[in-house]
Structure formats: structure tokens, C-alpha cells
Amino acid sequence: MKFQLSIIGGGVMGEAILSRLVASHIYVPADVCVSDPMPERRDLLAQKYGVQVTPNNLVAAEAEIMLLAVKPQSLSAAAIGLSNAPASCIVSILAGVTLAQLETMFPNKPIVRAMPNTPAQVGAGVTAIAANALVNSTQLEAVRKIFKAIGTVVEVAESLMDAVTGLSGSGPAYVALVIEAMADGGVAAGLPRAIAMQLAMQTVLGTAQLLSETKLHPAQLKDQVTSPAGTTIAAVAQLEKAGLRSAMIEAVLAATHRAQELGKQ
Ligand SMILES: NC(=O)C1=CN([C@@H]2O[C@H](COP(=O)(O)OP(=O)(O)OC[C@H]3O[C@@H](n4cnc5c(N)ncnc54)[C@H](OP(=O)(O)O)[C@@H]3O)[C@@H](O)[C@H]2O)C=CC1
Numbered sequence: 001m002k003f004q005l006s007i008i009g010g011g012v013m014g015e016a017i018l019s020r021l022v023a024s025h026i027y028v029p030a031d032v033c034v035s036d037p038m039p040e041r042r043d044l045l046a047q048k049y050g051v052q053v054t055p056n057n058l059v060a061a062e063a064e065i066m067l068l069a070v071k072p073q074s075l076s077a078a079a080i081g082l083s084n085a086p087a088s089c090i091v092s093i094l095a096g097v098t099l100a101q102l103e104t105m106f107p108n109k110p111i112v113r114a115m116p117n118t119p120a121q122v123g124a125g126v127t128a129i130a131a132n133a134l135v136n137s138t139q140l141e142a143v144r145k146i147f148k149a150i151g152t153v154v155e156v157a158e159s160l161m162d163a164v165t166g167l168s169g170s171g172p173a174y175v176a177l178v179i180e181a182m183a184d185g186g187v188a189a190g191l192p193r194a195i196a197m198q199l200a201m202q203t204v205l206g207t208a209q210l211l212s213e214t215k216l217h218p219a220q221l222k223d224q225v226t227s228p229a230g231t232t233i234a235a236v237a238q239l240e241k242a243g244l245r246s247a248m249i250e251a252v253l254a255a256t257h258r259a260q261e262l263g264k265q
């Protein structure tokens, strides 16, 4: 096979995955090909990572693993002529697009559906994967290795992939909104912007680390912070009044439903 790995679509996620794979020496850059329609994008990726680039998806399809990283709306166009792609294994990170749909486009191929997230850019992503019946253990291990390079990997039933998309796939945007809003609150209370941002970010990072390392339930942590008649319970009362928890639940459900809609297009 001409390439060990090809990435169809060198956008935000394509580059995030590529950058970590090259940095961790999982692939030799010359064995990787990225296909993208934009010449400027191709030039940038070739220069920055030393990989092969092409505007032609058929060229990129000559790879052991072909990773689809285009928008769901671009999939039909990107897949033209690829139904008999020589690729040994196909991996899709597209929101909403099901294994059944991919199996129709790529008949009789081993296919893995995956949902990573943007902390992949700094190796702190989380990716859920679900494979079809044709994926063998060597191929699954190779796919796991790709996603381990960008963070942690969990295997889920394919029926849960839209929910994963609604939670962790889209989740970095929710957390970013929370951090921005916390910093705005700090500024409203008189803190300089840069310090407010640092405090907000480190509070989110540190809290996630604390929960992860101690395995405390979030409610126990909240109880540890809330002194009787103190500052925190005054804030928590406001958050409950504003429906923060309900809003977050509805947000994850809305993103899950949207992923289901994207799969129906
Ligand atoms: N962004 C995120 O946080 C996450 C995204 N995803 C999924 O990853 C996929 C990519 O998302 P993202 O990286 O954000 O999107 P981007 O738009 O940044 O990247 C998609 C890339 O594919 C290129 N492209 C368009 N048409 C074709 C084609 N026919 N052949 C080859 N390349 C093509 C685009 O070029 P051009 O811009 O010129 O059209 C663009 O460079 C989506 O399906 C999304 O659902 C999954 C997890 C997280």
C-alpha cells in the first residue's frame, strides 16, 4: 500500500490528529497522506508536518487506514469514486454518520466509527470508538493507537455514538462557555481580565483533576466547598435558580438530537 495512513479532510480535527501522530512518532510523515481541496491548507500541512498532500481523494485512498475527517455535509462529495477504495480499514470521525451508512458507501470494508474532541490538539482528548464486524483485532489495535495518541479511548456500542457526540464531542464548547462566563463574573467583581481568565481556567482544570484522581462524586466535592451560610452556597442557589444543571442536560440532548439529524441527511 502506498501510505500507512491517509486523512481525508485536513481541517481542525484532521490536523489535530495528524499533529499528535507525527509528534509521537506513531507514523513516519512520509507514510501519511492528507487530502484537502484547499491548496493553502495542503501547503501548510506539508510544510508543518512533512506529510504527503493531495487534492485527490482517490490518491489518498491507497492507504492501510483511511481516516475520514470531512464535515458530514461533505461526505457524499468526498466519497465519490471511493466505494472500491483500496484502503484496508476506514475510520470515520463524522458526527451522526452511522456504520450502516458507511457500509453502504464502502461495502465489505472494515470500518470504525469514532468521536474524538478538540482537546486532542494537546493530547488531552477523549475518543469513543465502535467497530463493524469486519474489523480484525490488528486493525482495532492500530485504530486504538491512533486515538491514544490524542488522549484516552473508550469503546462503546455504536448506538451510543450520538450521545457521545452530544457530551464529549461537543463538550469542549460548553466548558469554554463556562470558563468565559466565570472569568466575566470575576471581571464584574473587579478582577483584571487576565487574572480572572487564569483563575477560571485553573479552577476548571484543577476540579476535573481532583474528581478524576480522588474519584469523589461531584456532589461530595460541592459539599466540601459549601460552608454553612458561606459564599459558595449563595452562588449555588443562584445557579440552581438560573437552571444551570437543567440547561446543561438539555444542551447535551440537543447536540445528541442534532447528531441524529446529521446522520439522516
Ligand atoms: N471540530 C470538532 O470539535 C469535532 C469535529 N468532529 C467531526 O470531524 C469532522 C471534521 O470537522 P472539523 O475538522 O471541525 O471540520 P473542518 O471544516 O475544519 O475540516 C474539514 C476539512 O475537510 C475539507 N474538505 C471539504 N470537502 C472535502 C473533500 N471532498 N475531500 C477532502 N477534504 C474535503 C475541508 O476543506 P474546505 O474548508 O475547503 O471545505 C476542511 O479542510 C466533522 O465530520 C465533525 O463532525 C468530530 C469531533 C470533534
Ligand SMILES: O=C(O)[C@@H]1CCC=N1
Residues within 6 Å of the ligand: 095, 165, 169, 170
Ligand atoms: O459541532 C459539530 O457538529 C462537531 C461534532 C462534534 C464537535 N463538533
